[in-house]
Amino acid sequence: MPPSSGRPIGPTAVDVGGVRAVNLARVLAAALAAPTPPTRAALATATGTTRATASRLVDDLVAGGLLEESAPDAGLPRGPGRPGTHLSPGRGVAALGLQVDVDRVAAVVTDLTGAVRASHVTEGDFRGSRPEGVLGLLADVAGRAIAEVDATVVGARLALPGIVDGRGVLLRAPNLGWSDVAVAAVMPPVDGLPAPVVGNEADLGAVTVSYPAPGRPGEHADFVYLSGAAGIGGSVVLDGAPLRGRHGWAGELGHVTVDPDGPDCACGSTGCLEQYAGMRALAVAAGLEPTARTSDIARAARDGEPAAAAAVERAAEALGIALSAVVNVVDVPVIVLAGHLREIGDLVRPTLLETLTRRVLSARWAPPVVEVAPQRPLAAAVGAAYAELHALVADPGRRLGRRRTATPAG
Amino acid sequence: MPPSSGRPIGPTAVDVGGVRAVNLARVLAAALAAPTPPTRAALATATGTTRATASRLVDDLVAGGLLEESAPDAGLPRGPGRPGTHLSPGRGVAALGLQVDVDRVAAVVTDLTGAVRASHVTEGDFRGSRPEGVLGLLADVAGRAIAEVDATVVGARLALPGIVDGRGVLLRAPNLGWSDVAVAAVMPPVDGLPAPVVGNEADLGAVTVSYPAPGRPGEHADFVYLSGAAGIGGSVVLDGAPLRGRHGWAGELGHVTVDPDGPDCACGSTGCLEQYAGMRALAVAAGLEPTARTSDIARAARDGEPAAAAAVERAAEALGIALSAVVNVVDVPVIVLAGHLREIGDLVRPTLLETLTRRVLSARWAPPVVEVAPQRPLAAAVGAAYAELHALVADPGRRLGRRRTATPAG
Incomplete structure (x- = not known):
């Protein structure tokens, strides 16, 4: 789940597109992990690449909405060359985080800044409930949350209070009284997205402590x-x-x-x-x-x-x-x-x-x-969205396209 | 702890000796993991290398006592070329496994076949004991065990019933009444060996279940x-x-x-x-x-x-x-x-x-x-010896010498 960072790998004759994908991921991870918005030069240093290469990768990430560029800070000394603009997490892409509790269903949309851009909750008493009805309500709040946000929603993840298997099946949630629920088969589709990845609510809530914002390690x-x-x-x-x-x-x-x-x-x-x-x-x-x-x-x-x-x-x-x-x-x-x-x-x-x-x-x-834990309403849903964004951060090239270029590492 | 296996890595211009060390480790790991003694040809197949390369590596491992060659099996069909001798774990190298319990100290010497070549125990009541005295008794039984074995003892590991830190200090063993014991500073040297690596007795006993013999995975x-x-x-x-x-x-x-x-x-x-x-x-x-x-x-x-x-x-x-x-x-x-x-x-x-x-x-x-668990006297000491042998299996080149050769992968 933690995005990898480190030195970009060098060009090879085998798969320039693959190298670009790895380097995009490393530059993005370094930008998100930085305590304050870094410059292109700082990202080049952090990832051990040339400024020209880092700058090209940043351009692609900015164009894809994964990073945002702020005006040069006039108060800081500037080196030669291009003005030292700062790079922040982008607001152009977001993920849908969902959670089902015994007393509510909830949907949040968060972006790479960690901000919750939309949040909808429907309360109820879901002890001993039918999964069809509850997941239907969940799809409704999810649709409403997505409709409010002007960003590309890249995926959805659902936090459930029980044990889940690796194929999206909730095996058992004692307090809901649910057993063996195949979420993708029961939950109505939301806004054309694939069925949500399913996880345990505590594992996903914990993501917000490991990472107070997507890609930014906590204490x-x-x-x-x-x-x-x-x-x-x-x-x-x-x-x-x-x-x-x-x-x-x-x-x-x-x-x-x-x-x-x-x-x-x-x-x-x-x-x-x-x-x-x-x-x-x-x-x-x-x-x-x-x-x-x-x-x-x-x-x-x-x-x-x-x-x-x-x-x-x-x-x-x-x-x-x-x-x-x-x-x-x-x-x-x-x-x-x-x-x-x-x-x-x-x-x-x-x-x-x-x-x-x-x-x-x-x-x-x-x-x-x-x-x-820090005050964090709907922590499981927010962590679910962060986890989905971490999947994007691990492979931003998937979203930006694996375009092959003539330059070795751009 | 488990020895790595897989395809040998290819030659590079950078460090032929390093490549040889990795390939030695992979061939040795494949030989130890095999359910029955493999031929050179089978090892070449298992590690994805040529028969000539595998055979050279096997020669080095045999010369170092890490593998042993048995006579060709006349009952089996033979391919062309060199007779299909079989390769078994070697008896030329061994490790010293030690354990301290509340009622005994024990030392075993095991080789790569998994056989206990020597075993010595001294009983006593070590509740509330002084570490100096008990570790002195341990050094005695260790010396006696080593003296009985005609093999090179490559290292020693000690299983203690408590929590240990990464620097060889027993922090606490409630039943012995010991706290903060720096083993290397207290235990007399044994037969010129470095001070034993220190581990927890249950972690080391478990090694004998994970690996019924060194490098051979269990059920x-x-x-x-x-x-x-x-x-x-x-x-x-x-x-x-x-x-x-x-x-x-x-x-x-x-x-x-x-x-x-x-x-x-x-x-x-x-x-x-x-x-x-x-x-x-x-x-x-x-x-x-x-x-x-x-x-x-x-x-x-x-x-x-x-x-x-x-x-x-x-x-x-x-x-x-x-x-x-x-x-x-x-x-x-x-x-x-x-x-x-x-x-x-x-x-x-x-x-x-x-x-x-x-x-x-x-x-x-x-x-x-x-x-x-299978009947296994002194399981912690045996597991300690296996763990020490696993360290050797992970890097047999250390023992055989990192000789650089003119042939790229031998």
Whole structure:
């Protein structure tokens, strides 16, 4: 998923078009990864190519809407030759990110700047729902989001709260009550796009932490991401990419057993983490309606309401037990709390840290870190769009055309 | 760790010696991976090179003791040209594998056939021991093992029951009571060898399952390996290599919490898996001396002795809870029970499988598999020696000398 960067490869007699494609990808990756908009000269240096070659590649990327050029900065000293314009991520191409939760369907369109250009949500109660109806609603909001954006939408990706296989089939989403759903066969087409690539919502939400904007690495490359809504999803990120495991189903933290004698879970097991720290479980434990918002529970706990405070403490202990297992097994001691867990992040942190410190064998050498994810509405849908844009960044030549030119590396 | 194989790379003007080193490695890897001893012709085919080139490389490997040539098999049809002798792993080079447990130190010398050419063990009670004394005993048994073997020992590797860093320091081994031990500074030198490379005992024991002999892949490339002695170690193997995590400390399954209200563990936590399924915990729960052997507990349980049967069942449940967390988080549904857990493997399997099936979200699509590791005394030491031999297999040119020749790929 992370776009590759590095030195452009040199010309070969075999496939000049292929070389151009690789070099386009490297220049684009370098431009997106730069902390501030670089000049053509800086991109040439960063990718180890000549200024002339870099400049030609930049011209193509600008023409394709993948980069944008800003006016020369009059305040900075300029070298000889062409004025030092700066290059920013382009707004000419975008991707559609989709998500289905138990209480809403959502569509966002984001571009390479990371900006959400359009966002539509339809709420509902989708527990025990029929996939046909819900994916129909999703296609509607997707169509509305796309209609608002003046950019070429290059692809779509869908975040689902369950385990998916490599062929676009949702195998199981306990909270929706869905099993074996072939998304492409069920979901109506959206605006002529191919059926969305299907992924796990936590893996895709984690993309927004690995990459706060498409192609721009964030602070952490190794972390455990906990998303939360009705259930709790997880993603173990190593070197910026989600750990996949044997079949791509790694990261199901919500179903780690916290107490084998604990309450029944929709998955068929008992005492799963989400029966303590899921949104609904928290609400019930706090003595509120099952649909109560976590922000209300957090407020009540801060106000000293005993049932709410006890529910939050119980969630903190359960998170500590499940996450200490994760850190002992995968050795990734940075925890990022997202979704509804953001709302109680500061409340659970002391107990969670204390539990991790006591239960993780290596805690003395790598003290656990617990962070709250940045505020990011519809993180899974936004991450899905970023992931789709990363596929474009890895091969921009696909979009610009693999034109063969007479110049070796342009 | 797995030796690479594939097509030899062609000659370049840049570094003929480097090309030769790579091609030596590929021919050796192909010979070791072959299910039956291949001919020179078969190795040429397997590595996509000419018979003349393959034959030259084989000559060098035979001369260096890395391969051995057997007489032509008169029973098989022969092609034209040189007789079809068969090539087997060589016995001319070997590696020293070492292990420290709470009740013994051990040294083995194995060669490329996988055979243990020498094995020495000294028993003791090393709980709360001084590293200097124990590593001194280890150097003694190592020296005795090496003295027995007529082969060049190319390196040494040491398996320790704890977490180690990348610089040869044991950070923590709870059952030994050791912390922050710089092995090279404490252990006396053995027979002029450099200080051993230091690794985790479960990661190294798992090598014998990934590779039943050096360079020969086993049945499973993705599995969770549980070693067991006083404590329980673990290794998550993906694509034949142990999952390392952020610092190389992944796989600490023995300290996954099974019951937060459970018994105290030497690590400072409570209710860790090894307090239910460790050798000592099993013995105590069965009403026997703490040092009772697991085979005796297994016999008593099979004979219907209630305390022994209950202890084994409690271990099975604890293994099920901890391993379902592992499979949910890393998606590797094949479990291999080694160490003392081999002795109770058939007794724990039903409850363990039932628990995994109920608690692993993806169990319906990837039914969990529980296997007992092959009988393999001193598996960690043997795996350590194999790992050291794998380092040799990855670069046999280092041993044979990077001689530059006039022929491009020989």
